[in-house]
Amino acid sequence: MMEVLKKLRNKMQENKIDIYLVPTGDPHGSEYPPDAYKYRTFLTGFTGSAGVAVAFKDEAYCWTDGRYYIQAGKQLEGSGFALQKDGQPGVLSPYDYVIKMAKEGDTVGFHGELLMMKDLQKLESQRPDLNFKAVDLMTDLWENRPSLPQEPMFILKNAYTKFSTLEKRDQVMEELKKHEADTLVLSSLDDIAWFTNLRGRDIPNNPVFLSFLTLDKKHLVLYIDLKKIDQEIVEYFEQQKIVVKEYHDFYQDIKKLKGKKILLDPSKTNALVYKNIKEKNQLIEAINPTTMLKAVKNKVELNNVKAAYVDDGVALVKYFSWLNQEVLAGKTITEFEAQNKLISFRKNIVDYIEDSFTPISAYGSNGAMMHYSAQKESAVIGxxxxxxxxxxxxxxxGTTDITRTLHFGQPTEEEKRDYTLVLKSHIGLANTIFLEGTKGSQLDAIARRPIWQYHMDYKCGTGHGVGYLLNVHEGPHRISRWTEDCPLEEGYIVTIEPGIYKEDMYGIRLENDVAVKLDGTAPDGTFYSFDMLSYIPFDRKCINPDLLTREERQWLNRYNEQVYDLLSPNLNKEEEAYLSIQTEPFSEK
Known part of the structure; x- marks a missing residue:
C-alpha cells in the first residue's frame, strides 16, 4: 500500500498540491459508497465505513472513530498512514488538523465530488490564506477501478408508503416556503428514494440508486442512468409528473441556475455542486426538508415495520436454536458460515430483499471490534x-437492525456481570419517559450510567436512526454524546445499543429498535416514551439477576412474555423449546 501513497505524492507534486484530502464517500454524501468511489480504502487499505485520509508531503494520517480503532490499527500497517483516533482527548479532527498545520499559502487539493460542502466551507472560512483546489488525483492511480453500478430499480407502492410522490411534493414545497426558498437541489440518495417512492440496488444493503434531483414550483427533475428505466417506471414517472434526465447532465444543468433561492444541505451536498451554483444564486443552508419528513414514520410504515420485526425475530430464534445445537454438538461452525446460515433463514421471509448491512458475526476477541467483518477463513465459534x-x-x-450476544458454554462471573450491565443500560433507556424537546445527546448518559458505575465505557454512540426500506443509519436524529443533534420526535425510529468491548477478550452489544411515541401530556409539557419494535430473547444464562433491580426484572419478564407470545406460534418444537428456556421469567422479589 505504501506504493500507492508514493504515487499520490508524485501527483501532488505535479499539480503543486501541498496537502491532499481523501474523505470517505461519494458525490451524494453516502455513508456506504459504491465500490467505484472507495478511494480512501484504495489509498490506505482501511475498509471501515468512516474515515478521512490526509496526505502531506512528508507525513500521512487516517482518521476514524471509536468503532474502528482496533480494525484500522491493523489494516493501516504498511500503508504509510498513521492512525488518528478521532474523538479521543487531544486528537484534532482531520479538518481541524489541516487548519492548524497547513502553512500560509499552501494549496489543499481534494476530489470535488467527495468533499462535502460543509467541510470545504469550514476550511475556507478558518484558513482564507490557503488555496483550495478541486482536482481528482486518485482515479488515474486506480487501475481496474470498478464501474458505476447499473442495478435495476423498483416502485414502492402506496401500501408501504401511504403518500405518493405528488403528495410528498406538496409537503416538500411547503417546507421550502418556510425557508423562503424556491428551489431544492437534492443529492442524498436516501432522500431521493424516499421522495420518489423508488428503490434500487446500486449500493449493497442500501436500497437506493445513483441520482440527483431538483425541485421548483414548475418541475421535479430526476437525474439517473436512463438504462435503468423500464416501461413500468416510465409510466410511473408520467403519473407522478417526474421529469427524467441523464445522470451526467446534472452538473451542466445546475450551472444554468441563476437568481434562484436554493436550499442546500451542506452535509449532503458535495463541493463541486456548491462551486457550480454559489456565484449566481442565493444559497439557503438547512437540513434537507426530505430528511426531516422521512424521519417521521407514518402509521402505515410503523405498522408494516412492526410486522416485519415479528418475522425477523422468528428467523433469528430459528438461527439461535440451530447454532446452539450445532456448537453444543461439537460441530465446526465458523463466523462466516454462521452469518450465511442466518441470511438463509431471512431469505425465507416473503418480502425479504437483502440484508440491511453486512452481518457482524464475531466470536471471542473479534467481538471487541465493533464493526468486525468475518471472512471465509474466520474463527470457529466455540x-x-x-x-x-x-x-x-x-x-x-421496512428495515431491521438487531444485535444479540450469546454464550454457548458457561459464562464466567466477569462475563455475566458485563452482560448484565449492558442489559441494565438497555433497559434503563428503553424504559425512559422524556420531555418533548429532549435530544438524543441528553438521553445518552442514561444508557451509560450502569456501565460508568464500573469505570467502563463504550467508544461509540448509543443509538442511530433507521430508515424505512432505506439506509440502516438515518438522520437527523441519533443518541450519542458526540453530536449536536435534533430533538426526538414522535414517529422517529432509533436503536438502543449499549455495549462493553474488551480488547483481546470479547464484545457485548444488545440492540433493539424502538419508535418514539406520545406518552402523555401534563401541565409541565408533552412527554414521550419508546414503543418497542424488536422482540428477540436475550441469553438468559448470561444474566446475573442479583444485579438487576426489581423494576428491571419486571421489565425483562414483560418483554420476554411478549417475545414468546409473538414468536412461538411460528416455531417448530425444538425452536419453541429453546425460546421457552430463554424467556423463562426471573423472580421479581
Whole structure:
C-alpha cells in the first residue's frame, strides 16, 4: 500500500498540491459508497465505513472513530498512514488538523465530488490564506477501478408508503416556503428514494440508486442512468409528473441556475455542486426538508415495520436454536458460515430483499471490534467466550437492525456481570419517559450510567436512526454524546445499543429498535416514551439477576412474555423449546 501513497505524492507534486484530502464517500454524501468511489480504502487499505485520509508531503494520517480503532490499527500497517483516533482527548479532527498545520499559502487539493460542502466551507472560512483546489488525483492511480453500478430499480407502492410522490411534493414545497426558498437541489440518495417512492440496488444493503434531483414550483427533475428505466417506471414517472434526465447532465444543468433561492444541505451536498451554483444564486443552508419528513414514520410504515420485526425475530430464534445445537454438538461452525446460515433463514421471509448491512458475526476477541467483518477463513465459534451477531434485513415492510450476544458454554462471573450491565443500560433507556424537546445527546448518559458505575465505557454512540426500506443509519436524529443533534420526535425510529468491548477478550452489544411515541401530556409539557419494535430473547444464562433491580426484572419478564407470545406460534418444537428456556421469567422479589 505504501506504493500507492508514493504515487499520490508524485501527483501532488505535479499539480503543486501541498496537502491532499481523501474523505470517505461519494458525490451524494453516502455513508456506504459504491465500490467505484472507495478511494480512501484504495489509498490506505482501511475498509471501515468512516474515515478521512490526509496526505502531506512528508507525513500521512487516517482518521476514524471509536468503532474502528482496533480494525484500522491493523489494516493501516504498511500503508504509510498513521492512525488518528478521532474523538479521543487531544486528537484534532482531520479538518481541524489541516487548519492548524497547513502553512500560509499552501494549496489543499481534494476530489470535488467527495468533499462535502460543509467541510470545504469550514476550511475556507478558518484558513482564507490557503488555496483550495478541486482536482481528482486518485482515479488515474486506480487501475481496474470498478464501474458505476447499473442495478435495476423498483416502485414502492402506496401500501408501504401511504403518500405518493405528488403528495410528498406538496409537503416538500411547503417546507421550502418556510425557508423562503424556491428551489431544492437534492443529492442524498436516501432522500431521493424516499421522495420518489423508488428503490434500487446500486449500493449493497442500501436500497437506493445513483441520482440527483431538483425541485421548483414548475418541475421535479430526476437525474439517473436512463438504462435503468423500464416501461413500468416510465409510466410511473408520467403519473407522478417526474421529469427524467441523464445522470451526467446534472452538473451542466445546475450551472444554468441563476437568481434562484436554493436550499442546500451542506452535509449532503458535495463541493463541486456548491462551486457550480454559489456565484449566481442565493444559497439557503438547512437540513434537507426530505430528511426531516422521512424521519417521521407514518402509521402505515410503523405498522408494516412492526410486522416485519415479528418475522425477523422468528428467523433469528430459528438461527439461535440451530447454532446452539450445532456448537453444543461439537460441530465446526465458523463466523462466516454462521452469518450465511442466518441470511438463509431471512431469505425465507416473503418480502425479504437483502440484508440491511453486512452481518457482524464475531466470536471471542473479534467481538471487541465493533464493526468486525468475518471472512471465509474466520474463527470457529466455540463455548469459551461470547458470540456477537449484529444483523438486519431489508423488507418491503421496512428495515431491521438487531444485535444479540450469546454464550454457548458457561459464562464466567466477569462475563455475566458485563452482560448484565449492558442489559441494565438497555433497559434503563428503553424504559425512559422524556420531555418533548429532549435530544438524543441528553438521553445518552442514561444508557451509560450502569456501565460508568464500573469505570467502563463504550467508544461509540448509543443509538442511530433507521430508515424505512432505506439506509440502516438515518438522520437527523441519533443518541450519542458526540453530536449536536435534533430533538426526538414522535414517529422517529432509533436503536438502543449499549455495549462493553474488551480488547483481546470479547464484545457485548444488545440492540433493539424502538419508535418514539406520545406518552402523555401534563401541565409541565408533552412527554414521550419508546414503543418497542424488536422482540428477540436475550441469553438468559448470561444474566446475573442479583444485579438487576426489581423494576428491571419486571421489565425483562414483560418483554420476554411478549417475545414468546409473538414468536412461538411460528416455531417448530425444538425452536419453541429453546425460546421457552430463554424467556423463562426471573423472580421479581
Amino acid at each position: 463455548k469459551d467466550s461470547f458470540y456477537l451477531i449484529d444483523s438486519g434485513g431489508q423488507y418491503l415492510r
